[in-house]
Amino acid sequence: MELFNENSKLASVIHKDHSLLPVINRLGVKLGFGDRTIREICEAEGIDANFFVEIINVFHYEGYFPEKKLLGLSVASVIDYLKKTHRYYIQYLFPETDRLMQLFLQSCGGQCPENELVRKFYDKFRNECVLHFQTEEVEEFPYILELNEVVGKGEGKSRFFEKYGDFSLRNFEEEHINIDDKIFDLENIIIMYLPPNYDQNVGNTLLANLFQFAKDLKNHSRIEDLILLPKVQQLEDILHQNG
Numbered sequence: 221m222e223l224f225n226e227n228s229k230l231a232s233v234i235h236k237d238h239s240l241l242p243v244i245n246r247l248g249v250k251l252g253f254g255d256r257t258i259r260e261i262c263e264a265e266g267i268d269a270n271f272f273v274e275i276i277n278v279f280h281y282e283g284y285f286p287e288k289k290l291l292g293l294s295v296a297s298v299i300d301y302l303k304k305t306h307r308y309y310i311q312y313l314f315p316e317t318d319r320l321m322q323l324f325l326q327s328c329g330g331q332c333p334e335n336e337l338v339r340k341f342y343d344k345f346r347n348e349c350v351l352h353f354q355t356e357e358v359e360e361f362p363y364i365l366e367l368n369e370v371v372g373k374g375e376g377k378s379r380f381f382e383k384y385g386d387f388s389l390r391n392f393e394e395e396h397i398n399i400d401d402k403i404f405d406l407e408n409i410i411i412m413y414l415p416p417n418y419d420q421n422v423g424n425t426l427l428a429n430l431f432q433f434a435k436d437l438k439n440h441s442r443i444e445d446l447i448l449l450p451k452v453q454q455l456e457d458i459l460h461q462n463g
């Protein structure tokens with residue numbers, strides 16, 4: 221698998237892996253970037269090119285995980301990227317999936333008792349995601365950002381301990397597996413168990429959307445489990461060592 225670097229032309233990166241399109245948007249790059257390399261674009265947009273390259277490589281190639289490099293990324297940048305990803309899911313991907321789901325279910329001819337089941341599985345997946353993102357944004361990310369600041373500055377520890385006591389992060393990983401399982405079950409119901417009463421073209425578009433969603437979510441979770449969590453552990457160790 222080819223890895224990208226700062227000298228790669230972004231247009232050719234996208235031709236090799238178009239699922240990176242929403243990723244580069246979240247990193248601050250919009251369409252119309254011409255023939256420029258990643259370094260040139262990042263310089264012009266004020267984006268950290270190293271961060272950009274690491275995130276697209278993590279997304280592009282599942283086997284890519286150079287721990288040392290990734291642990292060197294800034295906590296604030298990682299969280300900013302993760303929040304933008306949540307926003308992309310809530311403001312674009314879910315409304316788009318809602319729309320396609322509605323079209324698909326409406327396309328069923330005659331009696332359609334299975335519609336209710338599909339709808340139920342979709343709602344479960346959707347609700348679980350929304351709740352998960354909320355907990356991360358309201359409880360966990362603020363804790364991590366404050367922890368990062370206290371360790372970085374070397375002051376404000378007693379206030380931090382008072383505020384958070386023995387607060388600790390939930391196990392991200394377990395919830396991520398639940399979410400992955402839910403979207404996989406939904407895909408399988410549509411692929412394997414529905415009667416042939418539905419518009420197949422709409423079904424294919426809906427499935428392509430769900431596959432893309434699942435891939436994006438999996439990568440999002442990998443960044444949380446394998447970059448963010450180890451960084452938090454590292455910061456907590458420093459905080460307690462110097463406690």
Ligand SMILES: [Fe+2]
Nearest residue numbers: 302353356444
């Ligand atoms: Fe998240």
Ligand SMILES: [Fe+2]
Nearest residue numbers: 356392441444
């Ligand atoms: Fe998460």
